[in-house]
Amino acid sequence: MAGTNLKCRECATTYELEPRYVCEQCFGPLEVAYDHSRFVDDVGALRRRIQGGPQNIWRYGDFLPLDGPPGPALRSASRVGLPAGCTPLLRADRLAERVGLGEVWVKNDAHNPTHSFKDRVVAVASQRARELGFDTLACASTGNLANAVAAQAAALGLPSYVFIPSDLEEQKILATGVYGTNLVKVRGNYDDVNRLCTELSGEREGWAFVNVNMRPYYAEGSKTLSYEIAEQLGWATPDRVVAPIASGSLFTKIAKGFEEWLELGLIEGSVPTMNGAQAVGCSPVAQAFDAGADVCRPVKPDTIAKSLAIGNPADGPYALELARRTGGAIDAVDDDEIRAGIRLLAETTGIFTETAGGVTTATLAKLAARGDIGADEKVVIVITGDGLKTLDAVRDTFESYEIEPRLEAFEAAVEQGVHV
Ligand SMILES: [Zn+2]
Known part of the structure; x- marks a missing residue:
C-alpha cells in the first residue's frame, strides 16, 4: 500500500485506510497521507x-492509495x-497568440474513456472499493461522474446506482443510461442529490459511493x-495552471500532485500559480475570493456550466487558501463568455470542449x-470534458449556407454571403 493512513485536514487525527471520509473528532474532511521516504535516495530509478x-x-x-494497482499483466476488463x-x-x-500570451498548453482530458477527467477519480475509487470488499458502485453526479461510474461498473461487472439532478443535459443522461446502470433522476439540484446520497451511504451496506464514503480515495485520482x-x-512544473472549480477537489489535488513530486525531487520547478475558474451563475468560491473570505457562502446554481454547478463546494476553503498561497486568483465568467470560450478553444486548437x-x-x-x-x-489550462456532452451550448453560435445542389447556387451563396 502506497498510502499510510487517512488524516484529518483540520486536526490531523489519523485513521486506518478504511471507507471513512469525516473526522470523528472535528467533522473535518479526511485525506490520504503517504510515506514516500523510500524513494528519496534514487529519483532516477x-x-x-x-x-x-x-x-x-x-x-x-x-x-495512489491502493493495496495493488492493477498492473499491465492484468488485461481483463473485469x-x-x-x-x-x-x-x-x-x-x-x-x-496563445489570440489572447496575447507567450506559451500556453492544453491538457485535454476529454481523451479519457468516457470523455472527462472523472475517469481518473472513478478508476482509483472503484479499485479501492473492491479492495475494501464493496460490491456496488454509486455516485452523486453533475453528469460527467455519472458517465464514468456507469461505464466503470460495466467494465468491472459490478452493479451501479447513479444519482443525477433531473434537469441534466440530455447527452449526459443518454451517455450514462446506455451502460445499463440504475439511473436515478432526482427532482432537485446537485446539492440536493449529494445530500440524499450522503444519507443513503449510511444506509446501504456494500455500496461504495465514489464521492461520498470513498471520497478520500476518489480525490487522489486527480x-x-x-x-x-x-x-x-x-519532469518539470509549469509556471501557472488554470483549472475549473466545482467542489474544489480537482483544483487542490492538482497542486498536491506537484507538491508531492517537488518534495521528492522528482521534478524541477516550484508549485505553479493556481488560477481557479467558475461560472458567474455558480461562483461561491470566486465570490469568497473577491470578498477576502476564508469560507464560501452557498449559492443556488443557475448556469449553462452544469458540470460545475455545485452551490456548496466541499473543498472551497482549501481552494481559496491555495489560490492565495500561490499568488493566483479565482475568477468567474458569464454564460456568453463561456460560449465564446468554447468557440475560442475550438477555433484555435481543434479541441471541442464542454461548458466547463x-x-x-x-x-x-x-x-x-x-x-x-x-x-x-508557461501556462497549462486543464480541459476536463468533451463538447459533445453539452451540444446545446454552441447552438446558434455560428451560421451555415443552405443551397440547392447546383454550382451556381453555391457561388451565389458564397459571393452574397447568404447564411441561414
Ligand atoms: Zn479532525
Missing part, C-alpha cells in the same frame, strides 16, 4: 519505474476496469493529472486581458 509502467494512471501506482489517463498535453500557439503534466513537460472547458478558456482570456500573466510564463 523512480522515474524509470514510472516510464516503464502502463500507458494509463496505474503508472503512478506508488502515489480486473482492470477502464484504463484512464495518459491524455495529450498540446502546445497551443494560436490560442493528482494523476499533475503527474502527467509534469512528466509531459520533461469554456469556463476555463474564458478565464484564461480574462487573466491575459487583465495583464495577470507574464509574457514568459
Whole structure:
C-alpha cells in the first residue's frame, strides 16, 4: 500500500485506510497521507519505474492509495476496469497568440474513456472499493461522474446506482443510461442529490459511493493529472495552471500532485500559480475570493456550466487558501463568455470542449486581458470534458449556407454571403 493512513485536514487525527471520509473528532474532511521516504535516495530509478509502467494512471501506482494497482499483466476488463489517463498535453500557439500570451498548453482530458477527467477519480475509487470488499458502485453526479461510474461498473461487472439532478443535459443522461446502470433522476439540484446520497451511504451496506464514503480515495485520482503534466513537460512544473472549480477537489489535488513530486525531487520547478475558474451563475468560491473570505457562502446554481454547478463546494476553503498561497486568483465568467470560450478553444486548437472547458478558456482570456500573466510564463489550462456532452451550448453560435445542389447556387451563396 502506497498510502499510510487517512488524516484529518483540520486536526490531523489519523485513521486506518478504511471507507471513512469525516473526522470523528472535528467533522473535518479526511485525506490520504503517504510515506514516500523510500524513494528519496534514487529519483532516477523512480522515474524509470514510472516510464516503464502502463500507458494509463496505474503508472503512478506508488502515489495512489491502493493495496495493488492493477498492473499491465492484468488485461481483463473485469480486473482492470477502464484504463484512464495518459491524455495529450498540446502546445497551443494560436490560442496563445489570440489572447496575447507567450506559451500556453492544453491538457485535454476529454481523451479519457468516457470523455472527462472523472475517469481518473472513478478508476482509483472503484479499485479501492473492491479492495475494501464493496460490491456496488454509486455516485452523486453533475453528469460527467455519472458517465464514468456507469461505464466503470460495466467494465468491472459490478452493479451501479447513479444519482443525477433531473434537469441534466440530455447527452449526459443518454451517455450514462446506455451502460445499463440504475439511473436515478432526482427532482432537485446537485446539492440536493449529494445530500440524499450522503444519507443513503449510511444506509446501504456494500455500496461504495465514489464521492461520498470513498471520497478520500476518489480525490487522489486527480493528482494523476499533475503527474502527467509534469512528466509531459520533461519532469518539470509549469509556471501557472488554470483549472475549473466545482467542489474544489480537482483544483487542490492538482497542486498536491506537484507538491508531492517537488518534495521528492522528482521534478524541477516550484508549485505553479493556481488560477481557479467558475461560472458567474455558480461562483461561491470566486465570490469568497473577491470578498477576502476564508469560507464560501452557498449559492443556488443557475448556469449553462452544469458540470460545475455545485452551490456548496466541499473543498472551497482549501481552494481559496491555495489560490492565495500561490499568488493566483479565482475568477468567474458569464454564460456568453463561456460560449465564446468554447468557440475560442475550438477555433484555435481543434479541441471541442464542454461548458466547463469554456469556463476555463474564458478565464484564461480574462487573466491575459487583465495583464495577470507574464509574457514568459508557461501556462497549462486543464480541459476536463468533451463538447459533445453539452451540444446545446454552441447552438446558434455560428451560421451555415443552405443551397440547392447546383454550382451556381453555391457561388451565389458564397459571393452574397447568404447564411441561414
Ligand atoms: Zn479532525
